[in-house]
Amino acid sequence: MKLHPLPGTDLHLSTFCCGLGDLFALPQDESDNLLDAYIAAGGNFFDTAHMYSHWLPGGNGLSEISIGDYVRRRGLKDITIATKGGAKSSWRYRKVDHYLSPGRIAADIDDSLARLECDTISLYYLHGDDDRVPVAEIMDMLHAEIKLGRIRYLAASNWPVQRLAAANEYARAKNLQPFVLSSPRWSLAAHKIRPGLNAPEEAAWHRQTLLPVAPYCPTAKGLFAAESFPAEGDYNTPENHQRWNRVRELAHKHHVTPNQIALAWLLNHPFPVFPILGTKNTDRLKEALDTQQIQLTQPELAWLDHG
Numbered sequence: 001m002k003l004h005p006l007p008g009t010d011l012h013l014s015t016f017c018c019g020l021g022d023l024f025a026l027p028q029d030e031s032d033n034l035l036d037a038y039i040a041a042g043g044n045f046f047d048t049a050h051m052y053s054h055w056l057p058g059g060n061g062l063s064e065i066s067i068g069d070y071v072r073r074r075g076l077k078d079i080t081i082a083t084k085g086g087a088k089s090s091w092r093y094r095k096v097d098h099y100l101s102p103g104r105i106a107a108d109i110d111d112s113l114a115r116l117e118c119d120t121i122s123l124y125y126l127h128g129d130d131d132r133v134p135v136a137e138i139m140d141m142l143h144a145e146i147k148l149g150r151i152r153y154l155a156a157s158n159w160p161v162q163r164l165a166a167a168n169e170y171a172r173a174k175n176l177q178p179f180v181l182s183s184p185r186w187s188l189a190a191h192k193i194r195p196g197l198n199a200p201e202e203a204a205w206h207r208q209t210l211l212p213v214a215p216y217c218p219t220a221k222g223l224f225a226a227e228s229f230p231a232e233g234d235y236n237t238p239e240n241h242q243r244w245n246r247v248r249e250l251a252h253k254h255h256v257t258p259n260q261i262a263l264a265w266l267l268n269h270p271f272p273v274f275p276i277l278g279t280k281n282t283d284r285l286k287e288a289l290d291t292q293q294i295q296l297t298q299p300e301l302a303w304l305d306h307g
Contacts, residue, residue, distance in 0.1 A: 001042035001289060004272060006212060008180040009153045011080055011122065015267070015292055017045040017214055019278035022053050024066040026280055034282045035070055041289050047183075047214070047276050049084035049127060050108045054093040064115035072117070082214075083112050084125035084157055100130045102141045109150050124151040125183060129159045135167040143176045155181035155214075158194070161205040168211075179211070183276070186215035188247065188262045188304060189223050189240040212272035219288075224248075224258040246304050256294055259284075263291040265304050 003012040018038045023031050052063035067081060085108030089095045096104060105126075112121060124145075126138070145151045156164060156179045168178035184196035197203045197213065206213060219225065220235050229241050244258075251258045266273050277288050296304075 001292065003042070003044065004274075006153075006180060007210070007272070008178070009123075011153065013045040013080060013274055014043045015274065016043060016289060017047050017082075017274045017276045018043055019216065019276040020046060020048040020052060020063045020067055021278050022056060022059070022063070023278075023280055024053060024062050025056055025059075030280075031066070032070065034280065034285055036074075037282050037285055038289075039074070039076070041286070043289075044079045045274065046079065046081045047216075048081065049087065049125070050112050051084075051087040051090065051093055051127065054090065060093070061111065061115050064112055068116040068118070080122050081116060081118075082123035082125060082155065083116070083121055084127040085109060085112060086130075087127040098130075099128075100126065100133050100138060100141075102144070105141060105145070109145060113150065120149055121151045123153050123155055123181070125155040125157045125181075126159070127157050129156070129163050131163065135163060136170050139167055139171050139174070139176055143171075146177060153177065153181075154179050155183060157183040157216075158185070161202050164211070165205065165209075181212050181214055181274075182206075183214045183216060185217050186213065186266070187218050187220040187223075188243055188265050189220035189235045190237065191217075191220075192234050192237065206271045207269075210271045212274065213269075214274040214276055215266065216276045216278065218266055218275035218277070219259045219262050224262045242307060243304065246307065250296075250300060250304065254294060254296075256291075257287060260287065260291045260294055261296075261304070263288055264294040264296050265301060267291065268296055268301050 001014045003014055006013050046067055048063045048067055053059035086100045086105050088099050142154055154177055164179060171178040185191055185194045186196035190198035223235050224247050229244050230236055247258045247261045251261045263275055266275050279285050
């Protein structure tokens with residue numbers, strides 16, 4: 001896997017990010033095998049969160065604790081573990097209204113540092129936005145944590161581009177660090193409720209600013225691997241059905257899988273894209289990593305999206 005500089009930082013990230021979600025629901029030997037395959041392929045970028053695995057019995061903190069343990073057992077160096085804080089209330093997680101308050105973020109960072117057993121988090125995401133809080137307050141709060149040395153670089157998950165733009169404009173005016181990465185839900189198929197960069201104004205802003213993106217659900221939760229288009233669900237729209245058909249047609253032409261075509265479409269944007277792979281299947285992981293070898297033409301890329 002190639003390593004790419006993350007603009008505005010000294011980090012170099014692998015093309016694909018390894019999403020940890022509920023990976024550690026697997027027995028340790030199985031999760032180790034998948035992570036070993038990712039590392040062997042040149043991967044160095046892991047995505048976790050303060051809240052990940054809370055939906056599993058006894059799962060609070062499991063994702064951060066387990067990836068920290070894996071890294072130590074393998075003696076890994078020169079990797080980036082990105083984690084997230086500031087999540088909303090959730091079942092079996094917590095009940096909190098002001099999830100982007102300084103106290104809440106500080107407490108989340110306390111927990112994450114202890115679970116990961118590190119002194120500094122290289123790349124820290126806010127798990128979501130809260131438009132009740134001015135961006136100036138949010139950026140000042142995060143900069144205070146940077147000054148303490150607890151986090152280094154900032155990222156945002158599920159933030160609309162209008163708020164990203166305002167936050168980065170404020171940060172640069174005050175000589176503070178801006179957000180260097182955005183993580184929306186994004187794939188060739190548009191989600192009904194959270195379209196992410198499928199919304200024209202969102203993609204246009206990223207093309208203009210070249211702000212990198214680490215999309216989650218990059219293959220629309222297995223939509224393109226399905227043998228038939230689903231009759232219901234978050235991606236069931238006529239437009240997505242047409243994209244699903246075009247993906248399968250192009251996959252046949254290139255002798256690759258539909259998932260690989262969907263990932264290749266993401267990688268061929270003018271701004272840096274680091275798809276987050278959330279699979280728990282080692283064969284599926286290797287299939288995804290092979291996407292880097294696929295070359296699509298500009299007409300093919302445009303046809304996949306718009307026909």
